[in-house]
Structure formats: C-alpha cells, structure tokens
Amino acid sequence: xxxxxxxxxxxxxxxxxxxxxxxxxxxxxxxxxxxxxxxxxxxxxxxxxxxxxxxxxxxxxxxxxxxxxxxxxxxxxxxxxxxxxxxxxxxxxxxxxxxxxxxxxxxxxxxxxxxxxxxxxxxxxxxxxxxxxxxxxxxxxxxxxxxxxxxxxxxxxxxxxxxxxxxxxxxxxxxxxxxxxxxxxxxxxxxxxxxxxxxxxxxxxxxxxxxxxxxxxxxxxxxxxxxxxxxxxxxxxxxxxxxxxxxxxxxxxxxxxxxxxxxxxxxxxxxxxxxxxxxxxxxxxxxxxxxxxxxxxxxxxxxxxxxxxxxxxxxxxxxxxxxxxxxxxxxxxxxxxxxxxxxxxxxxxxxxxxxxxxxxxxxxxxxxxxxxxxxxxxxxxxxxxxxxxxxxxxxxxxxxxxxxxxxxxxxxxxxxxxxxxxxxxxxxxxxxxxxxxxxxxxxxxxxxxxxxxxxxxxxxxxxxxxxxxxxxx
Amino acid sequence: xxxxxxxxxxxxxxxxxxxxxxxxxxxxxxxxxxxxxxxxxxxxxxxxxxxxxxxxxxxxxxxxxxxxxxxxxxxxxxxxxxxxxxxxxxxxxxxxxxxxxxxxxxxxxxxxxxxxxxxxxxxxxxxxxxxxxxxxxxxxxxxxxxxxxxxxxxxxxxxxxxxxxxxxxxxxxxxxxxxxxxxxxxxxxxxxxxxxxxxxxxxxxxxxxxxxxxxxxxxxxxxxxxxxxxxxxxxxxxxxxxxxxxxxxxxxxxxxxxxxxxxxxxxxxxxxxxxxxxxxxxxxxxxxxxxxxxxxxxxxxxxxxxxxxxxxxxxxxxxxxxxxxxxxxxxxxxxxxxxxxxxxxxxxxxxxxxxxxxxxxxxxxxxxxxxxxxxxxxxxxxxxxxxxxxxxxxxxxxxxxxxxxxxxxxxxxxxxxxxxxxxxxxxxxxxxxxxxxxxxxxxxxxxxxxxxxxxxxxxxxxxxxx
Numbered sequence: 001x002x003x004x005x006x007x008x009x010x011x012x013x014x015x016x017x018x019x020x021x022x023x024x025x026x027x028x029x030x031x032x033x034x035x036x037x038x039x040x041x042x043x044x045x046x047x048x049x050x051x052x053x054x055x056x057x058x059x060x061x062x063x064x065x066x067x068x069x070x071x072x073x074x075x076x077x078x079x080x081x082x083x084x085x086x087x088x089x090x091x092x093x094x095x096x097x098x099x100x101x102x103x104x105x106x107x108x109x110x111x112x113x114x115x116x117x118x119x120x121x122x123x124x125x126x127x128x129x130x131x132x133x134x135x136x137x138x139x140x141x142x143x144x145x146x147x148x149x150x151x152x153x154x155x156x157x158x159x160x161x162x163x164x165x166x167x168x169x170x171x172x173x174x175x176x177x178x179x180x181x182x183x184x185x186x187x188x189x190x191x192x193x194x195x196x197x198x199x200x201x202x203x204x205x206x207x208x209x210x211x212x213x214x215x216x217x218x219x220x221x222x223x224x225x226x227x228x229x230x231x232x233x234x235x236x237x238x239x240x241x242x243x244x245x246x247x248x249x250x251x252x253x254x255x256x257x258x259x260x261x262x263x264x265x266x267x268x269x270x271x272x273x274x275x276x277x278x279x280x281x282x283x284x285x286x287x288x289x290x291x292x293x294x295x296x297x298x299x300x301x302x303x304x305x306x307x308x309x310x311x312x313x314x315x316x317x318x319x320x321x322x323x324x325x326x327x328x329x330x331x332x333x334x335x336x337x338x339x340x341x342x343x344x345x346x347x348x349x350x351x352x353x354x355x356x357x358x359x360x361x362x363x364x365x366x367x368x369x370x371x372x373x374x375x376x377x378x379x380x381x382x383x384x385x386x387x388x389x390x391x392x393x394x395x396x397x398x399x400x401x402x403x404x405x406x407x408x409x410x411x412x413x414x415x416x417x418x419x420x421x422x423x424x425x426x427x428x429x430x431x432x433x434x435x436x437x438x439x440x441x442x443x444x445x446x447x448x449x450x451x452x453x454x455x456x457x458x459x460x461x462x463x464x465x466x467x468x469x470x471x472x473x
Numbered sequence: 474x475x476x477x478x479x480x481x482x483x484x485x486x487x488x489x490x491x492x493x494x495x496x497x498x499x500x501x502x503x504x505x506x507x508x509x510x511x512x513x514x515x516x517x518x519x520x521x522x523x524x525x526x527x528x529x530x531x532x533x534x535x536x537x538x539x540x541x542x543x544x545x546x547x548x549x550x551x552x553x554x555x556x557x558x559x560x561x562x563x564x565x566x567x568x569x570x571x572x573x574x575x576x577x578x579x580x581x582x583x584x585x586x587x588x589x590x591x592x593x594x595x596x597x598x599x600x601x602x603x604x605x606x607x608x609x610x611x612x613x614x615x616x617x618x619x620x621x622x623x624x625x626x627x628x629x630x631x632x633x634x635x636x637x638x639x640x641x642x643x644x645x646x647x648x649x650x651x652x653x654x655x656x657x658x659x660x661x662x663x664x665x666x667x668x669x670x671x672x673x674x675x676x677x678x679x680x681x682x683x684x685x686x687x688x689x690x691x692x693x694x695x696x697x698x699x700x701x702x703x704x705x706x707x708x709x710x711x712x713x714x715x716x717x718x719x720x721x722x723x724x725x726x727x728x729x730x731x732x733x734x735x736x737x738x739x740x741x742x743x744x745x746x747x748x749x750x751x752x753x754x755x756x757x758x759x760x761x762x763x764x765x766x767x768x769x770x771x772x773x774x775x776x777x778x779x780x781x782x783x784x785x786x787x788x789x790x791x792x793x794x795x796x797x798x799x800x801x802x803x804x805x806x807x808x809x810x811x812x813x814x815x816x817x818x819x820x821x822x823x824x825x826x827x828x829x830x831x832x833x834x835x836x837x838x839x840x841x842x843x844x845x846x847x848x849x850x851x852x853x854x855x856x857x858x859x860x861x862x863x864x865x866x867x868x869x870x871x872x873x874x875x876x877x878x879x880x881x882x883x884x885x886x887x888x889x890x891x892x893x894x895x896x897x898x899x900x901x902x903x904x905x906x907x908x909x910x911x912x913x914x915x916x917x918x919x920x921x922x923x924x925x926x927x928x929x930x931x932x933x934x935x936x937x938x939x
Contacts, residue, residue, distance in 0.1 A: 039556065044556070045658040045659075046543075046656040046657055048659075048691050050689065080821070082795070082798055083794075084781045087777060087781075089779065140794075269823045271823075273769065273773070273830060277659075278692050
C-alpha cells in the first residue's frame with residue numbers, strides 16, 4: 001500500500017513591535033522575568049485592552065506579502081481556556097472574521113519542484129506568558145513578559161505532501177516575513193512557533209482522514225524530523241489495522257520520537273465570542289492601499305530580477321536574494337561601480353565567508369567596493385584581497401589601500417621593476433626559455449610563477465604576463 | 474477656599490453614624506483614609522478649584538482604587554489592593570472630590586438586592602427590614618442615609634437605578650461609552666457602565682459630568698457630545714414630548730407603583746409636556762436576552778480569578794493546577810456568581826452558541842431598534858416605573874433566582890440598548906420609596922436630566938401616593 005502524507009501548518013509569528021498588542025509594555029525578549037508587565041497584560045481586575053496600531057500595520061504587511069485578501073473590517077474574539085500563563089483566562093484573538101484570508105506562498109518542494117501552498121487565514125492575536133516547569137522544584141514558575149506580545153497566526157491549507165516540503169515552506173515563509181520586516185522569525189527565541197497537522201491517506205485518494213497535531217518543535221529540522229516520526233507512526237498503526245485517533249503529539253528532540261500528550265478529560269471548547277472590549281477593526285481603503293504599495297520587492301521577484309538584470313545564474317541569484325539585506329548590499333556594490341558578476345563573486349565568496357553566522361553583514365558595501373577597486377586597478381592580486389578584507393574587519397577606519405600597504409600586499413606594476421624581475425628569471429632558467437620558444441607554450445605558466453617568486457609575490461601577474469610575452473618574442 | 478480636612482472629618486462622622494445604625498453600606502472606610510485624601514487634595518490647587526471640591530463621594534467596591542481594597546464584595550478578592558485607580562475615580566479626584574470609602578454590593582455586581590455580597594447585606598435606610606436593592610445597594614444606602622450626597626455605582630442590568638428607586642434617591646445610568654470602564658471590574662462588558670447616585674438630580678448629574686469623557690485606556694469609550702454641568706430646573710416643559718410605553722404598565726402592575734407614576738405623569742402634563750402613548754414590542758424578551766448576554770460575558774470576565782497572580786489561593790496539597798482552580802473558585806465565589814458563570818459557559822458552548830448567544834445578540838438589536846424608532850418619531854424621553862415593586866424584604870426572593878431576575882424587568886432593556894436613563898423618587902407607598910424612570914435617546918443625558926430637574930421640583934418625592 002502506498003501512502004500519501006497530508007500536512008498543514010499553523011505558524012505563530014511575533015510581530016516586531018516595540019510594545020505589546022494591547023498595552024504599552026515593552027515587547028522585548030530576554031528581560032528579567034515579570035519586569036515588562038502592567039495591569040492590562042497581567043489581566044488585573046478592571047484593566048482593558050487597547051490595540052497597538054503598529055502591530056496592525058505589520059500584520060497587514062504580512063498579509064499582503066502572502067498575497068492574502070485583507071479585510072477592511074475584522075473582529076477580535078475571545079478564545080477562552082484556563083491555564084496559569086493565560087492571565088485573563090482567555091486570549092484575545094480573531095475567529096469568525098479574521099484580518100486576512102485566501103493567500104498563497106510559492107516555494108520549492110524537494111520532491112515536486114515549484115509548488116504553491118494556499119494560506120487559509122492570517123489573524124492577529126496576543127501571546128500568553130511562559131511557563132517554566134524546571135526552575136523551582138515541584139512547582140511551575142510563570143513569566144508574564146511574553147503575555148500580550150503581538151502575534152499573527154498563519155494557517156496553511158493541508159497542501160504540503162512531505163516533511164521536507166513542510167520545512168521548505170517554513171524556510172520560504174521566514175524569508176518572506178523577514179523581507180517585509182515583520183518578524184525576526186527566530187524559532188530558538190520563540191518569535192516563530194509551529195504546530196503541524198498530519199494525516200495519511202492511500203496514494204491517489206482525495207479524502208482527508210483523521211489527523212494529529214504535532215507540537216514542541218524547536219527548529220525547522222525539528223519540524224521535519226517530528227513529521228517524519230509521526231508519519232512513520234501513523235503508517236505503522238494504520239497497517240496494523242488501528243484507527244488514527246485525533247490527538248496532540250509532542251516531539252521529543254532527544255529521542256526523535258513523538259508521543260501523545262497526557263490526555264485531557266475532554267476536547268477543548270474555546271467558546272469563542274466577539275471581544276466586547278474592542279470595537280471592530282476597521283481599516284480605511286486608502287490606508288490599506290498605501291500599505292500594499294509600500295511593500296518591498298518580495299524574494300521571488302527579487303531573485304528573478306537579479307538573474308535577468310545582472311545576467312546571473314539562478315542559483316547565484318537565489319543566494320544573493322536570500323535576505324533583503326544581502327540583496328540590497330549586492331545591488332549597492334554594483335551601483336558603486338562593480339560589474340554584476342564581479343560583485344556577485346565578491347559578495348558570495350568573500351563577504352559571506354567573513355561572517356560565520358551568516359546573519360550580520362560584516363562590512364559596509366562601500367568598503368567591499370574599495371577592495372574590488374584595488375584588484376581591478378591591479379594594486380593587489382585577487383588572492384591577496386582576501387587577506388586585505390580580513391584585516392579591514394579589524395581596522396574599520398583604514399581604507400583598503402592603507403590596509404594593503406600595511407600588509408605589504410600592494411602589487412608592483414612598475415614596468416621597470418617588472419622588467420628587471422623578468423630579466424632575472426629568464427637568465428636563471430635558460431633551458432625552459434629554449435623549450436618555450438621551441439613550442440612548449442604551457443611553460444609560460446611556470447615562467448610567470450618564477451617571476452612572481454622572484455618578486456616575492458608582489459608583482460602584478462597581468463603585467464608580468466605582458467612583460468614575459470614581450471620578452472620572449 | 475475649600476477646607477478639605479473639615480469636609481473629611483464631617484464625612485467621617487456621617488459615615489460612622491450611618492454604619493452605627495447597622496446599615497452596612499460600606500466595606501472599606503476609615504477616618505484616617507479620609508484625612509489622607511483630604512491632605513492630598515489640599516495640596517493640589519486644581520482640586521481646590523474643581524467643580525466637586527470638598528465633596529465626599531462613595532465608590533462601589535467593583536471600581537478600582539489604589540488607596541482602599543477592591544474586593545467586588547467577593548471572598549475571591551479578599552484583601553486585594555489594586556495598583557491602579559479607575560479613570561472615573563481619578564477624574565472625581567481631579568474635580569476636587571475625596572473618596573469617602575468603598576461601598577457594599579452584590580458579589581461582582583451580580584444581583585438585585587445586595588444580599589449576594591460575600592461580606593453580609595446592606596440594609597435599606599428607609600426600612601431596615603428591607604433590601605436596598607442591587608447591585609449598587611451600598612452606594613444607594615450611603616446616599617439615602619445621608620452619609621454622602623453622591624456616590625459612584627455601576628450598571629449592567631439596572632444596578633444603579635433599581636437601588637436608587639428602592640432607597641428613594643436619584644440614580645443615573647449614562648449612555649454606553651460615556652464613562653470610561655477602565656478600572657471598573659468587568660461583569661458584562663457590552664453592558665457595563667459606571668453610573669452615579671445622588672440625594673437629588675443635581676448631585677447625581679454633577680458627579681456624572683465630572684467623571685464622563687473619552688478615555689484612551691478604554692477602546693469602547695467613544696467621543697461623545699461632552700456632558701455639561703446641569704443647568705437650572707426648567708420651569709416649563711412645553712415642547713417636550715414624553716412617551717409612555719404600554720409594555721411597562723402591565724395590567725397587574727403594583728398599585729402603589731401605578732399611583733406614583735400616574736401622579737408623576739400628571740405633573741409632567743401640568744408642566745406643559747405632551748404625554749404620548751408608545752409601544753416597545755420586544756420588551757418581553759429583555760430579561761431572557763439579558764440573562765444570556767450578561768452571564769456569557771461574565772463567565773469569560775471572571776475566568777481570571779484563579780488565585781494564581783492575586784487573591785487567596787487554595788493550594789494546600791492539591792494534585793494539579795486544575796484542582797487548585799476548582800478549590801479556589803469553588804470556595805471564593807458565592808452561589809449566585811457560580812450560577813451565572815455556569816449559565817454563561819453553557820450558552821457560549823459548542824452546539825449552543827448559535828441558539829443562545831448569537832440569537833440573543835440579534836434580539837438585542839430588535840430591542841435597540843424599538844427605542845430608536847420611538848425616539849425618531851419625535852419623542853424626547855420615555856417615562857416608566859423603575860421597578861415592578863417597592864423594596865422587598867430580606868430573603869423574599871432568595872429561594873427563586875428567577876423572581877430576583879424579574880426585579881430588573883423595567884431597567885435592563887435600557888442597558889441592552891446602550892441608552893441613558895435616570896431614576897428619581899416620585900413618591901412613597903406605605904412609607905416605601907417609589908422610583909420613576911426617564912429614558913433618553915443615545916447621548917441625550919442632558920435631556921433626561923433637564924426633565925428630571927423639572928419633575929423633581931414639581932413634586933414631593935417623599936409624599937404618600939395612595
């Protein structure tokens with residue numbers, strides 16, 4: 001029996017606002033516990049929520065970036081459940097009339113190539129606090145700094161067909177959301193969280209069978225492994241004749257397995273109803289149009305344009321458009337005077353090599369261009385430039401030329417000096433000179449190398465080539 | 474020059490006298506607290522110049538203040554001191570008033586007699602064997618007993634007007650959104666409003682003007698036509714059209730209530746008003762609609778009381794967090810509050826939401842349009858009885874919660890429709906106060922206040938009507 005996997009993802013993304021969704025507390029991650037709290041986000045008696053305009057703006061931006069229909073009128077709703085890190089006993093979210101619906105995200109499936117994953121909905125909500133079960137023996141400690149931080153929940157249709165595909169979707173989603181500056185999308189810091197729904201069905205069938213929800217994944221690879229484990233479990237169970245029970249499965253990264261959450265007495269009924277403390281969220285058409293127009297070029301479009309505009313191979317365009325910062329950097333280097341392929345080469349091979357975590361770009365584009373110009377002007381060799389760049393990281397105020405000079409890497413192009421070295425070299429290798437003149441053209445490489453050695457590497461190889469060629473005529 | 478300290482001492486003496494009679498209008502007050510208030514206010518030039526300078530104002534215990542506990546008359550908030558003050562309290566202080574103390578009420582404002590308080594009932598100063606009404610019974614009694622001339626109460630389904638009627642004082646419920654709910658402990662969020670009580674129309678109206686206005690901390694508090702200070706009582710009501718909705722005068726209406734209303738209507742006519750018969754056909758659905766919407770919202774609003782962050786927590790040797798919740802809430806909430814939470818949870822639950830909550834919101838819209846239609850037809854205000862009976866005796870309605878709910882039949886329509894309304898004393902029936910209600914169109918508090926001032930001047934609200 002051949003099985004098809006059906007996966008849908010619910011992704012919660014923290015919006016990059018300074019303050020929380022419904023109060024003026026700082027939304028900053030990592031502060032001492034319970035220091036960014038107030039009556040509103042603690043749910044004290046008598047406190048009331050007031051919506052954060054910037055959060056709405058970022059949510060709308062995310063919705064447009066995902067090609068959603070943004071609804072000018074949406075309704076906040078209460079999602080009611082009891083848990084110690086949910087201070088009001090309900091979460092303010094959106095239910096029947098969410099901010100956005102009917103979007104799509106194009107990504108590349110490892111198995112199927114280019115695919116489009118439909119986005120069912122995107123809505124605004126507030127985060128809960130965080131529970132720690134291992135800080136105090138026998139007790140749970142709750143930190144409410146995170147309570148009230150703005151989130152968007154992005155729900156996909158069950159269009160994904162493999163764990164690897166799910167990972168590709170997440171990678172692309174993160175790229176898009178970072179392009180529009182809506183979130184840091186950092187799973188390790190909790191600014192992006194994933195719940196996955198998985199079911200299986202006979203290959204070729206169109207039915208949707210009973211699914212499980214998989215939680216507690218801390219990285220994109222964790223998502224892939226968790227879904228692989230759950231798929232294996234469901235296939236094995238089904239082949240044994242067991243029915244798949246709708247349940248919540250928790251991923252255990254250490255073992256790579258999924259196990260059912262300790263069962264609760266009954267399924268959760270969230271008793272959603274419209275939030276009476278908040279009027280409907282009404283967004284003016286002009287405001288919405290302005291947000292949509294202000295969207296930066298999205299990754300797919302950027303990649304395509306870089307490829308055509310700068311005549312780059314698709315893979316290079318893909319690397320350079322990986323983040324908006326990198327793409328902007330690349331185009332700035334070109335604007336400063338580098339040629340497309342040259343800039344691509346330098347950015348991908350030299351610049352990215354300098355920043356191991358790949359996140360922060362270590363040098364301003366102007367500085368990189370200085371190094372490029374040095375090579376182009378023949379002042380340093382391409383090889384030597386790597387050392388120059390490395391040194392420029394430490395000596396931030398020195399020009400590339402000054403660094404090169406200090407390192408003694410400035411090439412000599414002076415024809416007098418070069419001719420002297422050429423003469424010295426030819427005199428030292430009369431045999432090779434004869435053999436070259438007799439027709440062994442490849443000995444030119446050897447001779448160039450010898451001249452370079454003679455100059456202790458400082459001669460400009462292009463000038464050496466030219467001088468040797470002239471001297472050997 | 475306002476002498477705050479003297480005002481504070483005099484208020485303390487009046488409150489002590491009231492409480493010495495066993496009224497139990499207050500849950501938290503002390504002469505020290507009053508004097509501390511007075512000192513703070515005396516140091517503020519703007520307070521001394523404010524429109525309420527030196528007035529001692531009682532505050533219902535569902536309204537947060539940072540200087541006195543806020544228990545909502547519940548054991549689940551026993552000892553709770555709010556770190557912030559309600560906007561309405563900040564505004565009354567800004568107007569120069571001093572907080573006299575926190576008054577008793579039905580637990581979490583759920584009730585019509587103050588018998589559901591977790592700290593013992595309040596007695597009606599006019600007849601101590603009878604209830605003062607509820608849920609703002611403490612505030613109404615404090616005014617009626619002369620401890621204060623003004624008090625803040627709150628309304629969800631008539632909880633300011635009904636006790637005002639039972640105690641023979643004035644109560645005003647503003648248009649929904651006129652007074653900030655920031656700091657009003659939520660019960661039924663789409664219905665709740667802070668209201669005012671006063672010994673006469675002017676006192677209640679002055680307090681309302683002082684606390685009204687848009688507040689950035691309350692997203693449902695909207696820009697309104699600002700509420701000015703009340704003017705002089707008009708000597709004539711010529712040109713004013715008063716509607717009398719027949720649904721509020723059923724055949725079996727209590728004869729004392731009917732007599733008082735007839736007398737009041739006759740005075741209104743004598744003042745020159747045109748009195749017109751009108752109909753609000755969906756009135757009979759108001760109580761059931763209210764008792765779906767309010768408990769539903771309450772079940773959600775009261776979910777936060779779990780002992781985790783504040784309030785007493787029952788956690789000795791309990792198995793898990795759910796056991797802690799059950800014990801804390803089971804012990805901390807009284808029977809009526811638990812009843813309403815269960816009712817509210819039920820009507821919101823899967824399978825029942827459409828039939829109850831969603832349906833109730835639609836009926837609410839019908840009730841609201843009844844009023845809108847009547848006001849659009851040229852009626853300036855409606856006149857009705859405030860309550861179906863005068864104050865009942867302690868224990869009379871405790872055995873049957875439904876009987877207690879029906880006490881709200883003439884007042885809860887107004888909360889459902891977001892309208893302003895006022896109750897003023899229009900006579901006594903065998904010594905018991907009877908209240909007459911004026912209902913205004915949206916944002917038309919000044920209209921009903923004006924009519925009430927005229928009527929108050931034209932009749933003796935303490936006269937026997939039968």
